[in-house]
Amino acid sequence: MKNCQGVMSSECREIARNSKSKLLRSEVETLSHCTDTTWLLPCNKRKRREDYTCLYDRISELPDDILVTVLSRLTIKEAARTSILSSRWRYLWKWFNGCLNFDNPLTMGDYNWTLGLGSQPLDVERHKFVSWVNQVLRSLQCHSLEGLRICFDVASNGDIHNWINFAVEKKVQKLDLDFSRVQDFSWPVAEYTFSPHLDSYSSFSSLTALSLNTVAVTGEALEHLLSCCHFLEVLTVIHSPCLTSLKVSGPSLRLKYLKLHLVLLQYVEIDAPNIISFEYSGSGIVFFRDVPNLTEVSFDRFFCTYIMNKLRQLSTILLQLHTLKLNLAFVSVPEAVPYDLPELCNLKHLEMEINLFDDDRLLPCAAFLRACPSLYKFTLKLFRVHPSSGTARTVKDHPYLSVCELSVRVVELVGFEGQRAETEFVMYLIEKAKLLEKIIIDPCIPKYLGTPKELLYRDSEEYHSARKHAIELGARFPLWDFVIP
Known part of the structure; x- marks a missing residue:
């Protein structure tokens, strides 16, 4: 046997011994959740036999669809790192179809307090973040995507438009857009306006969860989106000053979880027989119509x-x-x-x-x-x-x-x-x-x-x-x- 730089965990080793024809779905699940990825490292001939033992690499012999399933359980950064393993792995990560999480900690939350940085590098880091997101999205070749989460303080509406178009093209199931500003800075909050073209919302028919933070969206637009997204079960809207009234209703509405943090909201009507949980922060009056399954509520002051x-x-x-x-x-x-x-x-x-x-x-x-x-x-x-x-x-x-x-x-x-x-x-x-x-x-x-x-x-x-x-x-x-x- 050859020597290598890492040792396969017992869990991964057991799966590797099985031939690809006998690999069960449960084993793929186990492999995809395995946190020990040292078995992916290439062999190092300079290591001595007494250091580590390298098993024959059966993982790379698995079909592409199984390997992509495994990679899609990782983060996009972890999946991309596997491209250096061998020519067999070089392009597999581009078929990643899991959850993309683009959360830029340098532009979100308590920026100065957490990192102890000044305001000067903020624009530089913002530009790096946008470039990174764009590069990843251009590289992906998957046909569908489980989730897309982008936490970013708005700087370029053009880039955001492209990101949302990407989500539509990839039939994303979970979309989370958080464009809230850095708390420690006093400049006015810039808000991204959700597509004003109501006809385009039919493209989100695959959505099961939608979260909008500091996104300008009207009640009319949300109601139209609810009517188009027949599989939507989770809806979160935080800080949208143009949203003053909202009616959540529809004969085919599957909505189960609704979260509204809207100080300027004046009126909410909920007629959703499948809704289970409702979280509300606002001064507007809420009218409950048909909500027989509502069992969890949270109300702010x-x-x-x-x-x-x-x-x-x-x-x-x-x-x-x-x-x-x-x-x-x-x-x-x-x-x-x-x-x-x-x-x-x-x-x-x-x-x-x-x-x-x-x-x-x-x-x-x-x-x-x-x-x-x-x-x-x-x-x-x-x-x-x-x-x-x-x-x-x-x-x-x-x-x-x-x-x-x-x-x-x-x-x-x-x-x-x-x-x-x-x-x-x-x-x-x-x-x-x-x-x-x-x-x-x-x-x-x-x-x-x-x-x-x-x-x-x-x-x-x-x-x-x-x-x-x-x-x-x-x-x-x-x-x-x-x-x-």
């Missing part, structure tokens, strides 16, 4: 103000929910909420976000907990503008909420600091929730979760101080399972 005053009118929708997420930060909650709230008999997961500048901000949480007899998990995200004054009425002082029993089994508090109101609320839950199994207390600021700032904050003195308070609280109740990250 603008619409939550409307909800808190229309609980009885929305009871039909609330009663069918399994998951409810409410952002009540800076929302004025009427005192009648505990009495007006209908029994949410099907709710299994409740998530609420509040700003704890007064102790009575926890009253709506207790009211919703009381109204959920089948609740399994309650997640509370705490946000502060300044410490609690400690002068408002607490949950234990409320005549209606202090005498109830709760059914919740798992409680998660995110953003815990150890303030008196937080501690008393945990004690209230322990006393009233007889079936309580676990209490998760995470001192991390909610908005930092999943971002680069999370790791930095978890190393801060503020975090460790709050974590110490959480540990001390857990020690007071040894019979309960406290989980503290």
